[in-house]
Amino acid sequence: MEKLRIGLIGCGVISDIYLKTCQKFEILEVVACASLDIAESRAKAAQYGIAKYYTPEEIFSDPEIDCVLNLTIPAVHAKVSIAALEAGKHVYSEKPFVTDLADGAKILALAKEKGLCVGNAPDTFLGGRWQTCQKLIEEGVIGAPTGAAAFVGTHGVERHHPNPDFYYQPGGGPLLDLGPYYLTAMIALMGPVKRVCGFSRKTFDTRMIESQPRHGEIMPVDVDTHVSGMLEFCSGAIGSITASFDIWDSETPRLEIYGEKGTLCIPDPDPVHGANNFDGEVWYRTRETSRWSYQPRVQGLENWQVAENTHGYNENSRGLGLVDLAYAVRGSRPVRASGEMAQHVCEIMTGILESPKSGEFWVLNSSCATPAALPEDFPNSEA
Ligand SMILES: NC(=O)c1ccc[n+]([C@@H]2O[C@H](COP(=O)([O-])OP(=O)(O)OC[C@H]3O[C@@H](n4cnc5c(N)ncnc54)[C@H](O)[C@@H]3O)[C@@H](O)[C@H]2O)c1
Structure with a gap:
């Protein structure tokens, strides 16, 4: 080709x-x-x-x-x-x-x-973990999705990025920086969104660069750095997202999808393998393995089933969306990590940030097709 x-x-x-x-x-x-x-x-x-x-x-x-x-x-x-x-x-x-x-x-x-x-970008939803989620949903393991909760709480980027300024200027902030991974995954798995609302705040007016070579420089913060939003999907499912640069640590799973028959969980609060990456396990529970409300909470894997991951790209493969675009161009088929989906994600984020100003829901103008599952042998089947 x-x-x-x-x-x-x-x-x-x-x-x-x-x-x-x-x-x-x-x-x-x-x-x-x-x-x-x-x-x-x-x-x-x-x-x-x-x-x-x-x-x-x-x-x-x-x-x-x-x-x-x-x-x-x-x-x-x-x-x-x-x-x-x-x-x-x-x-x-x-x-x-x-x-x-x-x-x-x-x-x-x-x-x-x-x-x-x-x-x-992001193209992380094409990774093995997310394609496993798509397969489980398509196989009906959790039934029709009814809700989802996404969470990404960090304390910003100034401890690792050499030039972190842009993350605290318009166009940056936790929702625009990290939200696309979670929102794109939710849309890829649950379809487009009908309307959103939210709240956001700025906790610090300035932040200090702690990475090298600019350690000690003070940066202005001109965006909100703690954001929570609610989403109503076209399917009728309800979702939430919290994205923050003001959280020191958390045990909250990165993403859960609730269905009529079970729950899918993207675990691990470890930021290296967080849901903004390609790799990691997928856990699920169904009626048979769920806990009664009075049972003591057990941390970790107890009662969760770990899904078998039969898909490729379980390591950092940023750029996989570009590979897919190349085959789409040559094969005259739709792009999976498409501009339409990215625009829909941007409108969701804009709506979450704008709705508290007007006090009203933001009704989405944009929509997008749900990307087809990535073939298990991608890109061999494209040749
Ligand atoms: N750093 C990360 O871990 C990371 C992870 C995922 C996504 N991203 C995204 O990748 C993008 C780049 O991030 P980065 O961390 O590589 O930033 P960076 O600051 O390290 O690099 C930015 C590059 O863009 C170039 N550039 C800036 N303004 C330009 C202009 N007007 N015209 C042409 N080139 C210009 C700069 O010369 C530089 O080469 C951002 O959108 C960021 O959200 C970054």
């Missing part, structure tokens, strides 16, 4: 895992990379054997590039994606898709007009 030639814009922290994933799949060839800092682009090109290092503008004008991989910071995602589409290139972007819903609508309309594909 003809390769999809990729031009990367944004050679920062997350680019390494993408470049490693790209090297594993024959359908992808990264032909050029760019960032604001030409020295950073040159170093990345040398490290991964990429033929050309560029300024961002040169990526758009290179006719050898079929698709732009947009790994810039949230505030410039839309600008880069629009420029890529205007230059006639497919685009796959990091999350959040956009920080302004009008930009998202423009990106989707432009892609449609030009016959180009738009894909977007």
Whole structure:
């Protein structure tokens, strides 16, 4: 199958895992990379054997590039994606898709007009853990989903990220940063959402960078850093999400899905294997194995059944959504980590953050198709 030639814009922290994933799949060839800092682009090109290092503008004008991989910071995602589409290139972007819903609508309309594909992170829902959840739901193990609860509580990124400023500026914050993993997984498993509401707050006006090399610098915080939202799915199921940069620790599972016949649980409060990753176990309980309310609470695995995971991609495989997009382009089929789903997620997040200002529910304008399950032998069956 003809390769999809990729031009990367944004050679920062997350680019390494993408470049490693790209090297594993024959359908992808990264032909050029760019960032604001030409020295950073040159170093990345040398490290991964990429033929050309560029300024961002040169990526758009290179006719050898079929698709732009947009790994810039949230505030410039839309600008880069629009420029890529205007230059006639497919685009796959990091999350959040956009920080302004009008930009998202423009990106989707432009892609449609030009016959180009738009894909977007997160692609973690294509990982083994999530595909196992999809299989269990499709097999009816928990019956029809009736509810879901997502939780991601951290104390921010300033202890590990070298340049954490953008996480505390518009376009950042815990919901826009971490919410897409949980909301995308919920939509992929339970379908689109009808309306949302929420509450949010900012706990600290400034935060100190604790990572190197900028240890001790004080950053302003211009976004809310503790957010809770409620969701009503089109199916009638009800969901909740809490995303926070103000929580030191928690024992709450990362995601649970409640069904008419049982419960699916994404356990482990360990942030390394949290639900914003590809790997980890799936637990479930049904009527036969559930606890009576007066039974003592038992921590851990007791009574939970661990689902057999028969799917691939149980390690960090960020970029798998781009691989899927490449096969979608070549095979003229829908993209799984689609721009439409990313826009729907962005509208849900916008609604959660806006509803407390108006005191009203946010009724969703956008919707999306539920992505098909990833074949167990992906990508072999695509060839
Ligand atoms: N760091 C992580 O652990 C992580 C994890 C998942 C997703 N992400 C997402 O990946 C994206 C990038 O994050 P990062 O941590 O790699 O950031 P980073 O700050 O390390 O790198 C950002 C890159 O974007 C480039 N850039 C910035 N503005 C630009 C512009 N106007 N035009 C062209 N290039 C520009 C910079 O030169 C740099 O190369 C963000 O959207 C983030 O949400 C990051």
